[in-house]
Amino acid sequence: MKQQRESRVHERYLRHSKKFPNVWCAGCGIGIVLGAIIRAVDALQLDKNDVAMISGIGCTGRMPVYVDFNTMHTTHGRALAFATGLKMVRPDMKIIVVMGDGDALAIGGNHFIHAARRNIGLTAIVVNNATYGMTGGQYSPTTPLGARAATAPYGHIEHPFPIAELAVTAGASYVARSTVYHVIELEKFIAQAIQKDGFALVEAVSYCHTTLGRINRWGRAPDMMRRLKEQSVTVRQAEKMSANDLKGKIVRGVLTDRQDMIEYTKLYDQIIERAQEEVG
């Protein structure tokens, strides 16, 4: 019964004028993240007119076109910068920025840390599949050390970025991580992130079974999904584990939820007040 109700929720948010099917491979986790976003928006009872979804380039970059919000598919890595401009002139809008790991952390890494540092009221959702899926499985900033990739035929010699931890350090006011297996939890975190008045990041750990998974013989989509379940531990569990035990683990949960910071556009409103007082 519940499943039936949920499918109707999607129908109210997907664009019927858009030419389906979508671009994603069967078994991909990106659709699961999109579903979680839709259910979160629905649970918060947001007006679609007040919601914008902005993306960069890549498989995740194709997400906005399917949903009936104000949507913008921008250039590679720059989604947060586009969204920053929109947020400044439309501070009342709920702006959800969806990015892949390459988009957000490689070409867009500078915008990522600075958007977090500014604490501008954007909801950033990074679908981390540890590779460039659209171009065929090249190594990304989150590809595991030692993995093989289309551009690492002899094994990968770089260390992965911990996306969520990076956002905490850069100054985001809300940071959480979950996986596409833990979809109920993911939906909850996304809803919390949307409600947060400040820069909020949700890292949604996913996989790419058709490129990186195939190259490394990690199995099919269900096998990779199962691995997300087996590899993940909660923040609370992680606190009791040694650094050695935590190697290769996905730490799920809310990493930070700060109450001590004022959102950027609200601070800018104070600038306007000061400037206008000065000129009288």
Add this chain to the structure above:
Amino acid sequence: MTTNANPSDETNGVLMQGDEACAEGAIAAGCRFFAGYPITPATEIAEVLSRRLPQVGGKFIQMEDEIGSIAAVIGASVGGAKAMTATSGPGFSLMQENIGYAAMAEIPCVIVDVQRLGPSTGRPTSPSQGDVMQARWGTHGDHPIIALSPSSVRETFDLTVRAFNFAERYRTPVILLMDEVIGHMRERIVLPDPDTIELVERAGTTVPPEWYKPYENFPLDVPPLVPFGEGYRYHITGLHHDERGYPTNRLDEVRPWLERVFRKIESSISDIMIYEEDEVQDADTLVIAYGVTARAARQAVEQARQHGHKVGLIKLSTIWPFPEEVVERAADRLHRVIVPELNRGQLALEVERVVGRHKVRRVNRADGSILSPDDILDAIKEWSR
């Protein structure tokens, strides 16, 4: 635009730098969002706007780089604000991809490039007109563009206003190509009465949201762009798209878009062309100049006339699209065309294309110094012999 020289008005008769005039022109044009990154010789524009924009309820942000700056400007424009960024050569290079995005997605915005000597870091405080071709072809792919180039502080104010008007009227990025001299030079200028400045506001739509097509090809060449958040939910992308904005690979959807975006500029050439003709009626030699070089050219033409040379001047303020008809019409009657530029010959390529190489004499300097009236006068004399 007319001037209103009311001496009692504090805004009139001010000593102002070109960069400041650009910032004030932007405010007068209705610009309410600026994003930029510090760079010589354009930094003053950002500094002035960081103070002025909040005074008028606008917003300023210093982004982490020029790529983010132009991105934020496009985002703000999608939100409905008139928006601008300002930079110089190195930053202008970084902005190119997103300028193409603005052209593709048809988002109004103004990009100011205060040209300095390049390539690369070059000479940051030395003038140049080396970005003329980059303004036209800097981003990849075929696209229309408008670029304006002022040659005085007052004209910088005026052309900044015109740049915003063109951006909004034609849903296109507009590039204001200043140069270091015009940016840093101070002149006493009289600003126009704000009430007399013609402003173009973005066209709205009367159709209900379900009928709205942000990229409709007919009947208008410039379909209205409704800002995000006003009930017209639609899609914007840098991919080739259909009339609703959805990505497409269909030739019957790509071609009409391509034809329309070129048509919207080409069919309005007479509105977009800004130029001045000086003593061209009886001339046998013509000087075509723009930006700081036009100042030297004007003086050279005056001196040459005193020496009995029949020489005229066309001062171009609109350089892209290239004013083919203006140049062609004048050059038909003339034997010689002199094109002085602070580069190795960029706009001269266009002049040569229109009037033929044999008629054109280039006068170039690309070392960071400016052309003097004598440099141009020498060319006039040499060629008139």
